[in-house]
Amino acid sequence: MRRVEKTRVTALQRREARVRRRCSRPQAARPKHLHTFGESAVENILELSHITKRFPGVIANDDISLGIRRGEIHALVGENGSGKSTLMSIVYGLYRADTGEISFKGAPVQIGEPRTAIELGLGMVFQHFMLVDTLTVAENVILHAEPHSWGFVDYKRAVKAVEELATAYGLRVDARARVADISVGQEQRVEILKALYRQAEVLILDEPTAVLTPQETEELFQVMNNLREQGTTIVFITHKIKEVLAISDRVSVLRRGKLVGTRNTAETGQRELAEMMVGREVLLRVKKEPAKPAETVASVAGLQVRDRRGMPAVKDVSLEVRRGEVLGIAGVEGNGQQELVEAITGLTAPEEGLVLLHGKPIQGLSPMKIKRRGVSYIPEDRHKRGLILEYSVADNLILGLHSDPPFVERYLFRNDRQIKAHAARLVESYDVRPPNPDQIIRTLSGGNQQKVVVAREFSRDPEFLVCSQPTRGLDIGAIEFIHQEIIRQRDQGTGVLLVSAELDEILSLSDRIAVMFDGRIVAVLTIEEADEQRLGYLMLGGDPQQATGELESGVTAK
Amino acid sequence: MELRQSSLSSRNLLVPLGSVVLALLVGAVFVLIAGENPITAYRVLFVESFGSVRSIATTLQRATPLIFTGLGVAFAFRCGLFNIGAEGQLYVGAIVAAIIGVSFGDLPRVIHLPMAVAGGMAAGGIWAAVPGILKAKLGVHEVINTIMMNFVAYYLTDFLVTGPFHGGRWAPETDRVFPTAALERIFLPTRLNSGIILAVVAIAVVYVILWKTKTGYEIRAVGFNPGAAEYGGISVARNMVLAMVISGAVASLAGVEQVLGVHGRFIQRFSPDLGFMGIAVALLGKNHPVGVFFAAVLFGALRTGGAAMDRLTDVPRELIVIIQAMIIMFVAADELIRRLFARRGKA
Structure with missing residues (x-):
């Protein structure tokens, strides 16, 4: 018992020393170009050979051999169910491979449980965070590795250590805040801090961007860059090709449990990766004819909705959707889109305003009655x-x-x-x-x-279709399919209201785009007027009158 | 609580059966402490509860009220509600059945008996509706209110049986119900009565409601995922109240059966915690009507055999309580059982 505590303390002190060193000399942590691609010169920090894992009825991993180089960001991509999470769970000791070997820093290792992985220097951040809501950020980070003196947890030292780590890697989060009070993006940073506090040298991130807004994703990438600068190796699990291209050094593609191949990111592109993932050619852009909008099928006027805490969430929104068009609602999540959609579909009663279907008010009716009048709804969750x-x-x-x-x-x-x-x-x-x-x-x-x-x-042949985040968390094949179905609905004369946090999705499906910010519709653009920069500027609360001018004069939207 | 399982496949049977086996093993230790041979004790237990037609009849008679309370609790469970108020519901059901049973002596049997049964069910249903409505409309937790409704039921029936409906005898009980309202004995000399037929019908009806009607679809949907139910146009509030009403009506049949079939009258505080045992029965039966039947028969057998064991061996009947408690603990710790047996399976 004593021995264990002693080693824990020394490990802790070592780590604190390391952080301090890094803080004082942030530039000098590591020679920068270790991740250059001279095949022979680079060392594999983590090596998987011939990993096979069977579950009843499926082979999740089929003879996978993969080397992760020290200091690189290695993207692991594949469709849902392709075995990428399983593979990393084996590395982290959650599953045991049926056959195959893992070596870490050149020596074969047996990782039977996560504790072994952590001791080796592996950290994993899961899609579903494992944090204690009622504890503070610092308490969560130090959990099970608490700095202590005379048997008492040294909370001050914990806060200091967490703050130093956070500063060193640009992980903005308040160490004294309670986890229950922070955002999802911040929770993720806490998870990363947890791994770093335990001196992870290899950090596995399991679809970290799935829960993030575009802004938070940008920040995460910044953090990942910082980590790479300072010598941490990152395995980045995702199925979004754009992210792979934006951040990774190398990319490995899995399909149906098999490794299709590994590429240097600089030498590959969207098309090749998509084909490797799906195993066939993929339509990256939705094929569609120009819309032929007809009469208005649904509209809202002066709609006001409060959220669950009683705060105004939708403020005086008016919109109309015509037959045969897709009206996209762009916006950073949490700007009232969900409340708007739930008020239209009857899940919450609006405080004020009208929801009209074929000119007849439907606001305040039960969800069942609204459904029966021809409204279909794909909920965001x-x-x-x-x-x-x-x-x-x-x-x-x-x-x-x-x-x-x-x-x-x-x-x-x-x-x-x-x-x-x-x-x-x-x-x-x-x-x-x-x-x-x-x-x-x-x-x-x-x-x-x-x-x-x-x-x-x-299949209900709706008059009016409300889609909220229809492709969240899906892989390319499924996204392609659902996008085509939405366009087919439009072409059959359905009015479609599309809410999405993915700008790509909004831009490729919509015929008109309404931008929602702080509960209001701040602008309605035709698809010709809209592009990513202008939408991004409006989504962040930019002045719609000045949107054009400022962007043209080169002032960056903030 | 466990809501997931819907079918009685072999996997779902592992935990209940494993729990019973383990509980008997733990019980064996206590038998040893009492200075008896566990094999002898368990032999007596088994023979006296299943060894003859007569003992089987007694076991079934003891199981009958547990089937009703178990079904009632299980039904509410399926809607995500924890009905701890079966005890109170069966008391109000019993008193109403008794009041109808001692009145209307000139009615023919085909009217009088169904009237007493239906009256009891209605009373139990209304009793359970109160916490159901409070939960659905105000979000007040049903556990608190069903417990409190139990006490109201105790004292209300205390008052009725010692006051307005006190029978001719000295004891705190009503008069005997008219024979036209009685559930007749079907296997003399045991007290097994036609209530068991009612119980089997109730099992079938609950099964059909849950899995063959749109009502059951809605109730289970609310139990699994109220958010999705609401999205699907299902009224969460309405189905919660409905589930409580059906739950209370079924549970109250336990009291009705005790009054009309066993005691022949309402006796003050007659129930040996039949309502609370129903929670255990539902838990062991995995909230499935058929599972509830077997769990109730097991508990009935333990009580029948336990009495005999007390009489014929040195083991006190309290051993039965220990075994029942152990079963519940093991069922509740289902993960433990799963691991225990999974490891054995591998080795």
Whole structure:
């Protein structure tokens, strides 16, 4: 017992010394160009050879050999279910490989549990953070490695150590704030700090950008650059090719559990990576004809909505959506988009204002009544809203239709034959895999879960379709499919309201774009008027009158 | 609490069966402490509860009220609600059934008996509706209110049975219900009565409601994911109240059966915690109607066999309470059981 504590203290002191050194000489931490690509000169800090991992019914990793070089940012990409998270979980000791070897700094290692990985100098930040909400940032960081004197936790020293680390790597976060009070982006920084505090030399980030806004993503990349500058090796799991190209040194692509190949990022491009991931050519831009908008199908006027805490979230919003067009709503998340959408679909009652469908007010009606009038809705959170994870695919495909014929007979009893037939039809036409209507939906991949939501909502032949973050967390193949379906709905004469935090998505699908900031629509642009810079400027609260002038005169939007 | 499992596959059976086995093993230690041979004690336990047609009948009679309370608790569980108020619900059900049973002596049986049963169910349903409405409309936690409603039920029935409906005898009980309102004994000399048939019907009805109707679809949806239910146009509040009403109505049948089939009258504080045992039964039965049946029969058997064990061996009947408590602890610690048996499976 004593011995363990002693080593912990020395490790701690070593680390504090290291941080101090770095703080005083931030430039001198490491020769900068260790990650140049002379094949022979570079050392692999982490080497995986012939890793195979089987789960019942699938081979998650099939004979994967991969070297991670010291000091590089190595992107690991692949579609959902391609085995990238499994592979890194094996490295981190969460799973054990069936066969294969791992060596770290040239020596073979057995990593049976995360503790071993941490002791070796491996850190992992998961998609779902593992923080204690009621503790402060500093307390979370030091948890299980607390600096102490005479048996008491030395909280001051902890705060100081965390602040020093945070400064050294540009991880802006208040060490004394309670985790319950900080944003998702900040929580992620706490997770990174946790790993650094434990002296991680290799940091594995599992789809870190999935939960971030574009601004936070930028900041994360800055942090990743700082870490690389100071000698940390990063394995960056993602399925967004743009991010790979923006930040990584090398990239390895996995497909269906196999390593397709590793490329130097500088020598590859979007098209090649997309093909490697999907295994076929991919449409990177959505193919579409110009819209032929007709009469207004839905509109809101003077809408005011309060959020759950009672604060005004939507402030005097007026919009209209015509048949056959996609109206995109661009905006940094949390600027009232969700409240707007929930007020339209009946999940919250607006405080003031009108929601009209074909000119008739629908505000304040129940979600069921609004659905029955021809409004379909893809919610932004499929786990919280869109699906009942414990239900089968077939039962999820009737959510919202479950009390209407033909799924109910004699007003009460389920018509299981009809439910099954409906499911079989949709599973086939939307290519849900595995094509088994009885499968519990929790066991499907994220992309296939979303296909079920899309299939259900689109198959109702809606008059008005509300899509909120329709492709969040999905891989390229699924995104392509869902984008095409949205355009097909538009071409059939449906009015589409698209809310997305992904500017690419907004730009490639919309015919008109409304920008939402602080609960208001600050501008409505046609697709010809819109580009990424102008939208980004407006999304951050830039003055719409000056948007054009300032950008042209070269002043950067802040 | 465990809400996930919907079917009784072999995987879902692992935890309940494992828990029973482990509880019996722990019980064996106490038998040894009492100075008896566990094998002898358990043999007596088994023979006296399942060894003859008569003992099986007694076991089933003991299981009957537990089936009702277990089903009631399980039903509310499926909607994500923890109904700890089965005890109170069965008391109000029992008193109403008794009041109807001692009145209307000139009604024919086909009207009088269903009326007493339905009256009891209605009372239990209304009793459970109160915490249901408070939960749905005001967000008050149902555990608190169902517990408090138990006390209201105790004292209300105390008052009714010692006051307006006190029978002719000295004891705090009503008069005997008219034979037209009684659930007849179907296996003399045991007290097994046609309540067991009602119990089997209740199992089937609960199963059909949960998995074959749109109501069940909505109730389970609310239990699994209220956010998605709301999105799907399902009224969370309405289904919570409905689930509590059905839960209370089913649980109250335990009291109805005790009054109309076993005691023949309402006796003050007659229930040996049948409502609370129902929570254990639902837990062990994984909130599945069929699982509830087997769990109730097991608990019924333990009580039947336990009495005999007390009589025939040196082991006190309190051992049964220990075993029941152990079963609950092991079921609640399901992860422990899973690991324990998984490791054995590998080795």
